[in-house]
Amino acid sequence: YYRCSWSSDSSDSVISSESGNTYYRVVLIGEHGVGKSTLASIFAEVPDSLDSEMLSENTYERTLMVDGESATLILLDMWENKSQDNWMYDHCMQVGDAYLIVYSITDRASFEKASELRIQLRRARQTEDIPIILVGNKSDLVRCREVSISEGRACAVVFDCKFIETSAAVQHNVKELFEGIVRQVRLRRDSKEK
Ligand code: GDP
Numbered sequence: 001y002y003r004c005s006w007s008s009d010s011s012d013s014v015i016s017s018e019s020g021n022t023y024y025r026v027v028l029i030g031e032h033g034v035g036k037s038t039l040a041s042i043f044a045e046v047p048d049s050l051d052s053e054m055l056s057e058n059t060y061e062r063t064l065m066v067d068g069e070s071a072t073l074i075l076l077d078m079w080e081n082k083s084q085d086n087w088m089y090d091h092c093m094q095v096g097d098a099y100l101i102v103y104s105i106t107d108r109a110s111f112e113k114a115s116e117l118r119i120q121l122r123r124a125r126q127t128e129d130i131p132i133i134l135v136g137n138k139s140d141l142v143r144c145r146e147v148s149i150s151e152g153r154a155c156a157v158v159f160d161c162k163f164i165e166t167s168a169a170v171q172h173n174v175k176e177l178f179e180g181i182v183r184q185v186r187l188r189r190d191s192k193e194k
Pocket residue numbers: 030031032033034035036037038039080137138139140141166167168169170
C-alpha cells in the first residue's frame with residue numbers, strides 16, 4: 001500500500017530494538033516564540049516516564065507507555081537554529097518520522113506560518129504519509145486569543161493532519177500531545193503491515 005509506506009530514504013529511521021521498543025524521531029517546527037522549547041522541556045521532565053534523557057542540546061529522549069506498548073520518542077527542537085542555514089532546514093524537513101507544527105493561538109501570523117510549513121513539508125516529503133499534529137499552543141491566554149479552535153480544526157482538516165490545543169504554561173494537553181503522536185505513527189505502521 002504505497003501511500004502509507006515509508007520511503008526508502010526513511011525506512012531505516014524507525015528502529016525496532018530487540019525488546020520490541022520502537023524509536024520515533026519527532027521534530028518541532030513553527031514560528032519563533034510559539035512555545036516549542038517550552039513544550040520540549042516539559043516532555044523531557046514528565047515524571048512518570050519510564051526513562052528520560054537529554055541526548056544533546058535541543059534533543060530529548062523519553063520512553064512512554066501508550067496503549068500498553070512502550071515507545072521512545074526522540075524530540076528534536078532545532079528549528080530555531082536553522083536561521084540562514086539551508087542545511088539545517090533540509091535536515092529538519094528530512095529527519096522526522098513525525099512532526100509537530102506549532103503555532104500560538106495568540107498570534108495569527110504564527111498560524112499562517114503553520115500552513116506554510118505544512119505545504120513545505122508536503123513538498124519535501126512528497127511520497128510519504130507523515131504523521132503531523134497541528135498544535136495550537138498558549139491556550140491559557142484566553143483573553144489574547146487571535147485564532148479560534150474551529151479555525152485550527154478546519155486548518156487541520158484541509159491539511160489532513162491531527163489537531164490539538166495545548167498550554168505549555170499550565171501543562172494542559174501536553175501529555176496527550178505526545179501520546180497522540182505515538183498513536184499517529186503506529187496507525188501508519190499498522191496499515192503498512194497489512
Ligand atoms: P519557541 O521560540 O517556539 O521555542 O518558544 P519558547 O518555548 O521559547 O516560548 C516563548 C515564550 O512563550 C516564553 O516566554 C514562554 O514562557 C512562553 N510560553 C510558551 N508556552 C506558553 C503557554 O502555553 N502559555 C503561555 N502563557 N506562555 C507560553
